[in-house]
Amino acid sequence: MTHLPLAGRRVIELGTMIAAPFATHILSQLGAEVIKVEPPTGDTTRALVRGGPSGTFLAYNHGKKSVSIALDTADGLEAFLRLAASADIVIHNLSPAATAKLKITADDLQAVNPALIYCHVRGYAHGPQHDDLATNPVAEASTGVMDDHRIDGRPSRLGPSYHDQFAGTFAVIHIMALLMQPPVDPKERRIEIGLYETGLHVAGRDLAGVQLKMQLLGRPEREAGGEFASPGYGAYKTSDGRWVYLLVLTDAHWRKLTQALTMPEGDDAELASLRQRKKQRDRVEAAVRAAMGQLSYEEAAAKLKAGGVGFTEVLPVERVLDAPQARQPGKLREFDFRGLKFETPEFPGQRDVVPGLPPPELGEHTVEVLRALSFSEADCARLLETGAVAERTDAFAWAPVRPDGAPKG
Incomplete structure (x- = not known):
């Protein structure tokens, strides 16, 4: 008991x-x-x-x-x-x-x-x-x-x-x-x-972060959130209109993503590091959107899972408890x-x-x-x-x- x-x-x-x-x-x-x-x-x-x-x-x-x-x-x-x-x-x-x-x-x-x-x-x-x-x-x-x-x-x-x-x-x-x-x-x-x-x-993380930027940069620069700080980290729509949230935080994550989706950007040395990808944020975001947009949800999920990429579907509330994990x-x-x-x-x-x-x-x-x-x-x-x-x-x-x-x- x-x-x-x-x-x-x-x-x-x-x-x-x-x-x-x-x-x-x-x-x-x-x-x-x-x-x-x-x-x-x-x-x-x-x-x-x-x-x-x-x-x-x-x-x-x-x-x-x-x-x-x-x-x-x-x-x-x-x-x-x-x-x-x-x-x-x-x-x-x-x-x-x-x-x-x-x-x-x-x-x-x-x-x-x-x-x-x-x-x-x-x-x-x-x-x-x-x-x-x-x-x-x-x-x-x-x-x-x-x-x-x-x-x-x-x-x-x-x-x-x-x-x-x-x-x-x-x-x-x-x-x-x-x-x-x-x-x-x-x-x-x-x-x-x-x-x-x-x-x-x-809010402790954000309050400490803005203090850090003030002391390093002399201005209260801040980023809107983790998904905006790391290109490729966020929600992307598949060809059948479903949304997938990708966990792409590190260079290793980026390599896994590009390999799983056969993205040519994975071979580009100018995108190898997070710092480089941030400088070309629009290009990276467009590439990920295009790659995900060519696949149905089931196709994308199979490729991402096989490639060891962290992801999940963005679920509407009425479907949340249908997930096998929840059951x-x-x-x-x-x-x-x-x-x-x-x-x-x-x-x-x-x-x-x-x-x-x-x-x-x-x-x-x-x-x-x-x-x-x-x-x-x-x-x-x-x-x-x-x-x-x-x-x-x-x-x-x-x-x-x-x-x-x-x-x-």
């Missing part, structure tokens, strides 16, 4: 959107019991697609329990504090103002549970902007990523919210470190992860939700897929958790009647479509 390192640990999540839910998703995959505490309206991601949950909710909230609590009520806050007293970890990404207003700061929660690890993923860590708001795009804009990613000349955000996910991952790293060596002082069990600081760390045992988790079937990727490094809960309905586990905290049946009934907590609600109804695009049913 697979041993999960966080089995027996209880994690309370007060999360919305991505950063905190992504962190608790990882903790859940490592065996922790995650109780997702949601307001009566639910996590925002429960109502983003056709009136129901989005891919974010489905991918990062399976395996959790949902408890619906109105924290802005006295009875709701009391119930939450009793829950926090039973936990090992609380993690949230609420705004600083909401955290103070709801009375769920580190001081508030460690007053009822001094051993608690308290993690707040927020816009900014300590500094003059400590209480300012930030989101994933704000982190991209303020740390150089957005300036480097332009669409028609306009700085634009990346597609996925990578900074949210990095922040959640950094939170897990800090939490695991504290679990390994728990400090005696409760204040040392407080973690703040800023999206801005996450962005700085992720290997232990890589995907299957679950049903609202009568629909889903497969989501497992946490990398897991040896086996351990069966777990599907994504929870809002408030699905409220009464179950309250009873485990020694609330009586009368107490539970009173809390439900006053609206301090809420039970499972099926407030949305997806309208799946038939293959012809018409709604089912």
Whole structure:
């Protein structure tokens, strides 16, 4: 039987959107019991697609329990504090103002549970902007990523919210470190992860690179990215309209590519080194485009594989999970939700897929958790009647479509 390192640990999540839910998703995959505490309206991601949950909710909230609590009520806050007293970890990404207003700061929660690890993923860590708001795009804009990613000349955000996910991952790293060596002082069990600081760390290579160029060249020269720095490294279209991404970083890679595709440029001594190819970038790019454009995808793939060239097809999202590599045992988790079937990727490094809960309905586990905290049946009934907590609600109804695009049913 697979041993999960966080089995027996209880994690309370007060999360919305991505950063905190992504962190608790990882903790859940490592065996922790995650109780997702949601307001009566639910996590925002429960109502983003056709009136129901989005891919974010489905991918990062399976395996959790949902408890619906109105924290802005006295009875709701009391119930939450009793829950926090039973936990090992609380993690949230609420705004600083909401955290103070709801009375769920580190001081508030460690007053009822001094051993608690308290993690707040927020816009900014300590500094003059400590209480300012930030989101994933704000982190991209303020740390150089957005300036480097332009669409028609306009700085634009990346597609996925990578900074949210990095922040959640950094939170897990800090939490695991504290679990390994728990400090005696409760204040040392407080973690703040800023999206801005996450962005700085992720941009470290580029920030160091521009400093290097400034000192060597006297100007902030920079290259747009690895694929532009190395001619032949990037995406190229085949004759049947499919795209192949080539990994051509070194001179050895270039030799393998030209041999595999029988390119005459491979015999040109003026293109033998990367420095030389950079000086003739347009010629190299045109040659690779032409060579790839003469072959179908299957023809190109066979030649590249036989020649030992690193490559992959650029896949649309709907085809990603069809790849044989993705379908290997232990890589995907299957679950049903609202009568629909889903497969989501497992946490990398897991040896086996351990069966777990599907994504929870809002408030699905409220009464179950309250009873485990020694609330009586009368107490539970009173809390439900006053609206301090809420039970499972099926407030949305997806309208799946038939293959012809018409709604089912």
